[in-house]
Amino acid sequence: RxxxxxxxxxxxxxxxxxxxxxxxxxxxxxxxxxxxxxxxxxxxxxxxxxxxxxxxxxxxxxxxxxxxxxxxxMGLDKRWKVALVGVGNLGSALLRYPGFKERGFDVVCAFDTSPQKIGRQIEDIKIESMDKMEEIVSKENIKIAILSIPKEAAEEVSDRLVKAGVMGILNFAPRYLQYSYPFRVLNVDLSLYLESLTFYLENDGKK
Amino acid sequence: RxxxxxxxxxxxxxxxxxxxxxxxxxxxxxxxxxxxxxxxxxxxxxxxxxxxxxxxxxxxxxxxxxxxxxxxxMGLDKRWKVALVGVGNLGSALLRYPGFKERGFDVVCAFDTSPQKIGRQIEDIKIESMDKMEEIVSKENIKIAILSIPKEAAEEVSDRLVKAGVMGILNFAPRYLQYSYPFRVLNVDLSLYLESLTFYLENDGKK
Ligand SMILES: NC(=O)c1ccc[n+]([C@@H]2O[C@H](COP(=O)([O-])OP(=O)(O)OC[C@H]3O[C@@H](n4cnc5c(N)ncnc54)[C@H](O)[C@@H]3O)[C@@H](O)[C@H]2O)c1
Ligand SMILES: NC(=O)c1ccc[n+]([C@@H]2O[C@H](COP(=O)([O-])OP(=O)(O)OC[C@H]3O[C@@H](n4cnc5c(N)ncnc54)[C@H](O)[C@@H]3O)[C@@H](O)[C@H]2O)c1
Missing domain, CATH: 1.10.10.10 (Winged helix-like DNA-binding domain superfamily/Winged helix DNA-binding domain)
Structure with a gap:
């Protein structure tokens, strides 16, 4: 590997x-x-x-x-369909972010458990109920999913995604997820960027 | 360097x-x-x-x-105060994220231009007007700031932060910011993680 x-x-x-x-x-x-x-x-x-x-x-x-x-x-000679689960603060920001489309990633569906959110439209995506997730993910042959849900739901939701055919997960929930080959999970921790900054602020000007 | x-x-x-x-x-x-x-x-x-x-x-x-x-x-033997500018979807998610505090980063103040948001409280932080940013950032001696604002505002806001004493900026706005020594900007693009995933999905099982 x-x-x-x-x-x-x-x-x-x-x-x-x-x-x-x-x-x-x-x-x-x-x-x-x-x-x-x-x-x-x-x-x-x-x-x-x-x-x-x-x-x-x-x-x-x-x-x-x-x-x-x-x-x-890198597999970027083609476009990739992406599913997003959890349309809260972070999920809404990710749905609106123009950078994904520019790099070849199209978020084509979004899911949430909250009755107030299901049926609403963000950008050109309708928020679907979690009950429909497997059906849509396998019908659309989606291989990548983004998790922006609370940590308590992370394991159960990622298991469902993997069973529905997803191969790669970008996990923002603060719970470390791991799957064996051929599934891949990237657990994101944005504090890594802050740690890079403090390194520079501490070391610039030394040595 | x-x-x-x-x-x-x-x-x-x-x-x-x-x-x-x-x-x-x-x-x-x-x-x-x-x-x-x-x-x-x-x-x-x-x-x-x-x-x-x-x-x-x-x-x-x-x-x-x-x-x-x-x-x-890494400079992690002490705690760092952080200012957050732009309390929209992304900013709200970052304010609530427990990971920063765990790694030694305390977001102590947040700023926005929207009249509906100023004065509101998220976690234990009161959203302040942008008019007060310089005063609070220099009084609290804040060295790190997170930008979660639209790209049109990124340059002007980061210039103000640097003048107020901030040395390191974590920029989420999709506009590339650069400053000369000793200031440091990290321009974050979350599509990098999706590109890592597609690399693995393309190459796992080959070679
Ligand atoms: N890794 C990082 O650096 C980072 C940064 C910020 C936030 N986060 C994390 O991202 C996640 C989302 O943060 P947020 O601020 O948007 O939270 P939020 O509460 O605003 O959004 C969570 C959304 O998930 C939905 N949800 C809850 N359970 C669900 C389930 N079982 N299936 C589908 N949807 C479900 C909720 O209805 C809500 O819309 C949190 O776990 C947070 O800790 C991580
Ligand atoms: N880098 C990435 O990977 C990534 C991912 C998602 C979003 N983004 C970017 O993050 C930024 C925020 O996204 P969002 O979805 O939260 O947007 P949003 O519109 O929900 O939030 C923006 C906030 O900034 C405030 N604001 C506007 N102008 C301001 C100014 N001059 N000074 C202070 N505050 C100001 C607004 O009132 C609003 O509260 C956008 O630029 C977006 O493109 C980047």
């Missing part, structure tokens, strides 16, 4: 390559990619070679071709 | 060390830390040695002492 830290690097490479594509850079070297992220060029070459991407000696990689390959490796 | 990817590794080390502390492991080796994250033990040793953490040959590191040192390096 490819370690999480490698996947995070690949995503950062893709973001950098896409920026360079916009700026019209025809070629990119491992050194340029590495410098943008504070990495060792050797590591960048190793990561890309693992996927069969070999640059030309001295010229590096063709930017457009590298972007295409990385998008394909 | 320490690269972002190194900081992210250190945070993951700390999380692993804290888990081992809870499990009562007295010693930890670089190999054990590395294996938990799919990393090369050499890299783990190099990262820790940069901060003067040298394990004993064959025995590794004392778990508790390593945890203490990592917390100190």
């Amino acid at each position: 490819i370690p999480e830290v490698t996947v995070e690097r690949l995503i950062k490479y893709l973001r950098f390559v896409e920026e360079m594509e916009k700026d019209g850079m025809r070629n990119l070297t491992a050194k340029q990619i590495a410098e943008s992220l504070g990495l060792n060029p050797h590591l960048v070459r190793k990561d890309l070679a693992y996927f069969g991407q070999f640059g030309k000696r001295g010229k590096g990689y063709e930017t457009e071709k590298l972007g295409e390959t990385l998008r394909k490796i | 320490i690269p972002e990817v190194t900081v992210e590794r250190l945070i993951k080390y700390l999380r692993f060390v804290e888990e081992m502390e809870k499990d009562g492991m007295r010693n930890l080796t670089a190999k054990q830390i590395a294996e938990s994250l799919g990393l090369n033990p050499h890299l783990v040793r190099k990262d820790l040695a940069y901060f003067g953490q040298f394990g004993k040959r064959g025995k590794g590191y004392e778990t508790e002492k390593l945890g203490e040192t990592l917390r100190k390096i």
